[in-house]
Amino acid sequence: LAKTTQPISMDSYEGQEVNITCSHNNIATNDYITWYQQFPSQGPRFIIQGYKTKVTNEVASLFIPADRKSSTLSLPRVSLSDTAVYYCLVGDNTWGDTGRRALTFGSGTRLQVQP
Amino acid sequence: DSGVTQTPKHLITATGQRVTLRCSPRSGDLSVYWYQQSLDQGLQFLIQYYNGEERAKGNILERFSAQQFPDLHSELNLSSLELGDSALYFCASSDDRSSYEQYFGPGTRLTVT
Numbered sequence: 097l098a099k100t101t102q103p104i105s106m107d108s109y110e111g112q113e114v115n116i117t118c119s120h121n122n123i124a125t126n127d128y129i130t131w132y133q134q135f136p137s138q139g140p141r142f143i144i145q146g147y148k149t150k151v152t153n154e155v156a157s158l159f160i161p162a163d164r165k166s167s168t169l170s171l172p173r174v175s176l177s178d179t180a181v182y183y184c185l186v187g188d189n190t191w192g193d194t195g196r197r198a199l200t201f202g203s204g205t206r207l208q209v210q211p
Numbered sequence: 212d213s214g215v216t217q218t219p220k221h222l223i224t225a226t227g228q229r230v231t232l233r234c235s236p237r238s239g240d241l242s243v244y245w246y247q248q249s250l251d252q253g254l255q256f257l258i259q260y261y262n263g264e265e266r267a268k269g270n271i272l273e274r275f276s277a278q279q280f281p282d283l284h285s286e287l288n289l290s291s292l293e294l295g296d297s298a299l300y301f302c303a304s305s306d307d308r309s310s311y312e313q314y315f316g317p318g319t320r321l322t323v324t
Contacts, residue, residue, distance in 0.1 A: 130311040139213065139301045139315025140254070183254075187311055199244075199303075199311060201254040 100184045105206040114171045116205050118184030121165050129160060129167045132183045134204070140183065144169070171207075179209045214238065215316035217302050223322045229290040232319045236283055236304030242266070243285040244305070244313060245277055249298035260285055292323045 101119040108114045120129070128147050132140040144151055146158040146167070157170040171178055181204040214237035224230055236243050245257040247270075256269035260279035271277075274292075279285040289296060299320050303313040 128311060134254075137299065137318070137320070139215075139303070139318055140313075141213070141315065142312050145312060185311060199246075199254075199256060199313060203253060 100186055100202055102182075102184050102202065102205045104203065105208065107208050107210065108174055109210050110175055111173050114174050114178070114207060114209075116169045116171075116182055116184075116207070117166055118169070118186075119166045120184070120186045123164050123186055124188065126188045127164075127186050128188075129158065129164075130185045130187070131156070131158065131169045132185065132199075132201075134181045134183065135179075140201070143182075174207075174209045176209050176211060179207060181206050213314040213316060215302060215304050215314050217300075217316035217319050219319060220317065221320050221322075223324065224292060225324055226292055226294060228292050228323075229288065230292065230321065232287040232289070232300050232302075232321075234285045234287070234302030234304075234316060236285070236302075237306075237314055240304035240306055240314070241283065242305045243279055243283070244303040245271075245285070245287050246301040246303065246315075247298050248301060248318075249295075252298075254301075257287070289321070294323050297321055297323045 130145040131143045133143050134140040144156050144158045148160050151158045159168040183201050183204040216235045218233045241262045244259045248254045257271040258277050259267040263279050274290050277287045299318045301318045303315045305313045
């Protein structure tokens with residue numbers, strides 16, 4: 097799995113857009129970028145996944161530049177309930193012959209949203 | 212609600228004891244993963260099962276073992292428990308057609324005293 101680097105923490109206010117950037121300089125051709133959200137004492141929750149350019153769902157947007165060495169998770173108009181830890185993961189999307197899909201979580205980015 | 216269930220929610224036991232944690236994956240998911248989360252180690256992958264067979268091992272201690280049954284539920288067995296085994300244990304499941312899109316259960320909080 098490619099190594100990822102994220103800010104340890106970020107602060108924001110309700111209603112603002114939050115952008116969390118993840119660096120993954122040694123991303124491989126088959127690697128996808130996946131983001132998870134985790135609230136205290138709860139299991140991580142899948143947010144979004146992408147390979148290149150831009151992906152958007154009802155929760156967030158994921159921006160991936162052409163060189164794919166970084167990615168940015170964008171949370172529009174955050175609320176207090178978006179206070180959580182956000183993890184960026186990079187890994188091979190292919191099923192392969194082993195089907196190994198274990199996730200390697202780093203330290204994540206602790207987002208604190210203030211009123 | 213992810214569709215993954217785990218029991219029990221809380222478990223308190225003494226050092227040296229053995230416990231069993233149970234997980235039921237989302238309907239239709241063949242893969243089950245176990246993760247351990249402690250304050251000092253973060254979220255660590257332990258082991259993966261696919262349709263009853265062990266598929267990948269992570270940082271799982273020899274005192275720990277797991278299995279997946281024909282109905283696809285899984286159990287994680289922790290024996291000779293030590294204080295350092297106190298942690299949150301998460302089970303996750305996935306549809307093997309998806310890439311890194313895993314669905315996590317609510318976890319079992321194990322406290323070893």
